[in-house]
Amino acid sequence: xxxxxxxxxxxxxxxxxxxxxxxxxxxxxxxxxxxxxxxxxxxxxxxxxxxxxxxxxxxxxxxxxxxxxxxxxxxxxxxxxxxxxxxxxxxxxxxxxxxxxxxxxxxxxxxxxxxxxxxxxxxxxxxxxxxxxxxxxxxxxxxxxxxxxxxxxxxxxxxxxxxxxxxxxxxxxxxxxxxxxxxxxxxxxxxxxxxxxxxxxxxxxxxxxxxxxxxxxxxxxxxxxxxxxxxxxxxxxxxxxxxxxxxxxxxxxxxxxxxxxxxxxxxxxxxxxxxxxxxxxxxx
Numbered sequence: 001x002x003x004x005x006x007x008x009x010x011x012x013x014x015x016x017x018x019x020x021x022x023x024x025x026x027x028x029x030x031x032x033x034x035x036x037x038x039x040x041x042x043x044x045x046x047x048x049x050x051x052x053x054x055x056x057x058x059x060x061x062x063x064x065x066x067x068x069x070x071x072x073x074x075x076x077x078x079x080x081x082x083x084x085x086x087x088x089x090x091x092x093x094x095x096x097x098x099x100x101x102x103x104x105x106x107x108x109x110x111x112x113x114x115x116x117x118x119x120x121x122x123x124x125x126x127x128x129x130x131x132x133x134x135x136x137x138x139x140x141x142x143x144x145x146x147x148x149x150x151x152x153x154x155x156x157x158x159x160x161x162x163x164x165x166x167x168x169x170x171x172x173x174x175x176x177x178x179x180x181x182x183x184x185x186x187x188x189x190x191x192x193x194x195x196x197x198x199x200x201x202x203x204x205x206x207x208x209x210x211x212x213x214x215x216x217x218x219x220x221x222x223x224x225x226x227x228x229x230x231x232x233x234x235x236x237x238x239x240x241x242x243x244x245x246x247x248x249x250x251x252x253x254x255x256x257x258x259x260x261x262x263x264x265x266x267x268x269x270x271x272x273x274x275x276x277x278x279x280x281x282x283x284x
Contacts, residue, residue, distance in 0.1 A: 001124050002100050003041035003049040006089040007034055007107030008080035010054055013226045022054050024107040029237040030277050032064060033224055035248045036110040040173065042253040044103055044120035048074045050096045052089055055079045070268065071250060072259025085194030090184035099178040101127065106172030110233055112240065112247050113219040123175045129209030130201060131175040134168035135221045143169035144198050146212055154210040159198050168214060171221050251281055
């Protein structure tokens with residue numbers, strides 16, 4: 001399985017902050033926003049990743065993440081020339097995926113839960129065709145709402161329904177078999193001119209092959225789409241880390257996966273020893 005991070009959004013709702021730099025490179029507490037979705041892919045055991053960025057930003061992202069070898073990974077970069085929706089990431093990444101299964105994560109989503117790495121690996125290993133996560137919220141109406149049975153099989157998905165059939169919404173994290181590439185290629189743009197990821201999910205649902213893994217109520221899922229949500233995300237990350245739970249530390253996750261050894265982790269920590277982030281790596 002390979003990974004794709006869709007990090008091509010300019011973040012217009014965050015102007016003027018995102019005029020000189022795109023949203024996934026903005027800081028959320030002590031690390032760039034893109035570290036959080038990248039850490040999700042690492043926890044899922046995915047070592048080969050494509051990062052889809054805005055035109056002209058390839059060099060900026062490369063300066064930050066390089067080719068991934070320092071993490072025991074291979075990180076590639078390409079651009080989304082025009083914003084055409086989330087499902088467009090599957091078309092842009094078609095050559096990179098070369099028919100492999102894929103985990104697609106949005107570049108502005110932050111996830112944390114107890115035992116999340118185990119859930120991610122279970123999603124990657126037992127994927128019937130498509131697997132999404134279900135996050136329980138009080139008011140699901142502004143989101144894509146998923147209804148599912150006790151066996152985890154999805155029954156319905158509705159985008160921003162007036163009368164939701166459940167309180168579970170689908171966050172920006174999707175596991176697909178290689179068939180999803182052909183599904184995305186056959187989509188018709190929606191009324192807003194985008195290739196909708198909901199339509200990909202619906203195709204698997206009609207086949208009875210869309211599974212939902214519900215997250216427990218202690219999960220953290222944040223979409224850092226505006227200034228308030230970014231501030232809230234930073235405060236949440238700070239509180240978790242002050243209580244001993246470090247979130248989004250890509251070097252730590254790579255070490256825990258066995259992709260780098262202790263000596264290399266110490267080297268990476270030493271390069272950042274003047275920061276709390278670097279001190280955390282050295283303490284490991």
